[in-house]
Structures are given as structure tokens and as C-alpha cells.
Amino acid sequence: MLKGAIFTLGVASIQETxxxxxxxxxxxxxxxxxxxxxxxxxRGGHNSVKEAWGREQFAGEMVKAAxxxxxxxxxxAKNIEICELVAKVKxxxxxxxxCIGSRSKTTQHFVVMLLEMLLDNCxxxxxxxxxxxxxLPILVKIVKKKTDLPxxxxxxxxxxxxxxxxxxxxxxxxxxxxxxxxxVVGIIFAAENFP
Numbered sequence: 714m715l716k717g718a719i720f721t722l723g724v725a726s727i728q729e730t731x732x733x734x735x736x737x738x739x740x741x742x743x744x745x746x747x748x749x750x751x752x753x754x755x756r757g758g759h760n761s762v763k764e765a766w767g768r769e770q771f772a773g774e775m776v777k778a779a780x781x782x783x784x785x786x787x788x789x790a791k792n793i794e795i796c797e798l799v800a801k802v803k804x805x806x807x808x809x810x811x812c813i814g815s816r817s818k819t820t821q822h823f824v825v826m827l828l829e830m831l832l833d834n835c836x837x838x839x840x841x842x843x844x845x846x847x848x849l850p851i852l853v854k855i856v857k858k859k860t861d862l863p864x865x866x867x868x869x870x871x872x873x874x875x876x877x878x879x880x881x882x883x884x885x886x887x888x889x890x891x892x893x894x895x896x897v898v899g900i901i902f903a904a905e906n907f908p
Contacts, residue, residue, distance in 0.1 A: 772804035773811070779827055780812050782819035792827055796834050805831070806842040813851060818861040825867045832875050840879070840886050849892040856896055869896055 775798070779791040798805050809831075812824045828848075831839045843849060852872065856865045876889040884890065 772798060772801055773808040776805065776808035776812055776824075776827065780815075780820045780823035782815075782817035782823075784819070784823065787823060787826055792830050795827065796831060802831075802835065802838045802842050803846075806839065806846050806848065810846055810848050810851065813848070813855070818864060821855070821861065821864045822867065825864060825871060829867075829871050829874075832871070837885075840875075840889070844886060844888045849888055853892050853895055869893075872896065 772795075775791065775795050779788050779795060795805060809824055809828055812820060813828075815821055815824070828843075832843070849872075852868050856868050872889060872893040876884075876893045879886050879889055881887075882890045882894075
């Protein structure tokens with residue numbers, strides 16, 4: 714139970730009795746003691762919270778940690794926390810856009826896996842911000858470049874699955890179909906593969 718809150722120099726100091734703030738108990742999924750209480754009382758993306766707590770930097774740190782090339786396997790807990798940041802989807806997608814440009818194949822692969830998880834689980838806000846932040850042309854460019862094959866293949870399959878699940882060319886977000894179609898047009902099938 715919260716007994717009260719004391720604010721000093723923009724930092725919240727929360728007095729608590731016996732309750733521990735876990736990463737999954739806060740509405741924003743941040744797990745920072747005291748911030749859960751503040752987030753539960755402030756709706757949406759008010760600038761005061763963004764300025765006070767550096768939400769964009771926090772989202773950037775989360776994405777960098779989840780896509781680090783030092784990881785041996787995908788950090789599912791970190792990715793779930795990022796999905797819980799859906800109210801701050803714009804900041805997360807901006808961070809994804811920055812990280813997809815990494816020179817590390819491992820980081821790029823984890824970024825694409827994170828993006829797939831976000832597109833599959835967080836719905837329309839993520840779809841809209843991927844388009845608005847210009848992430849689709851970057852994904853197409855990565856596939857067209859001679860980069861790491863697993864990353865290219867993962868992006869291609871992601872665009873295919875996303876445009877299919879959204880309904881193709883006549884869907885609410887035809888940009889996904891257009892990005893996928895731009896890649897398919899560039900594929901030349903060998904004649905010996907056909908009977």
C-alpha cells in the first residue's frame with residue numbers, strides 16, 4: 714500500500730509498506746519503483762511524464778538491451794516488457810528504427826524478431842507508427858542490399874506474414890503489401906525449378 718508520495722527536484726520518492734514493485738506490476742511495464750504509481754495516475758503520453766522521466770531514452774535503452782549483439786539468444790522477458798510499452802509505441806518504433814541500422818548481424822536479427830513480436834501482439838498502433846516513422850522503406854532497403862541472408866529472409870517473411878494478416882492490397886494498411894510487392898517483383902525464378 715502507498716502511504717504517500719514526496720516529490721523532490723522532479724524525482725518521486727514513494728513511501729511503501731511491504732509491497733515490492735515488480736516489472737510486470739506497473740502499467741508502463743518499466744518496473745521502476747514509484748514510476749508505476751505515477752504512470753497509473755497520468756494518462757497517455759502527457760509531455761510532463763515524457764520530460765520528467767525521459768521516456769524516449771528509456772524505450773531506447775530497452776530496445777538496445779533486447780537487441781544487443783552480446784546476447785546468445787533472444788531475451789523474451791525484455792521483449793515482453795517492450796510490448797507492455799505499447800502506450801509509448803512511437804518511442805519504441807523510433808528506437809527500433811535506430812537499431813535496425815546497426816552493423817551487427819545479431820543486433821539486426823534481434824531487432825527484426827522484436828518488430829515481429831510487436832506487430833503480432835500490439836496491433837494497430839504499432840502498424841501505424843511503423844508506417845509513419847518510415848520503417849518499411851528501411852526494411853525493404855535491407856532486404857535488397859547484400860546483407861546477412863538470415864536477416865533478409867526474416868524481414869521478407871515478416872513483411873509477407875504482416876501484409877497477409879492485414880488483408881493485402883485492399884487492407885487498412887496497404888503500405889505493408891506495397892513493401893512486400895516491391896520485394897517480390899525483384900525475385901527472378903529459375904526456369905529449371907518449374908516442370
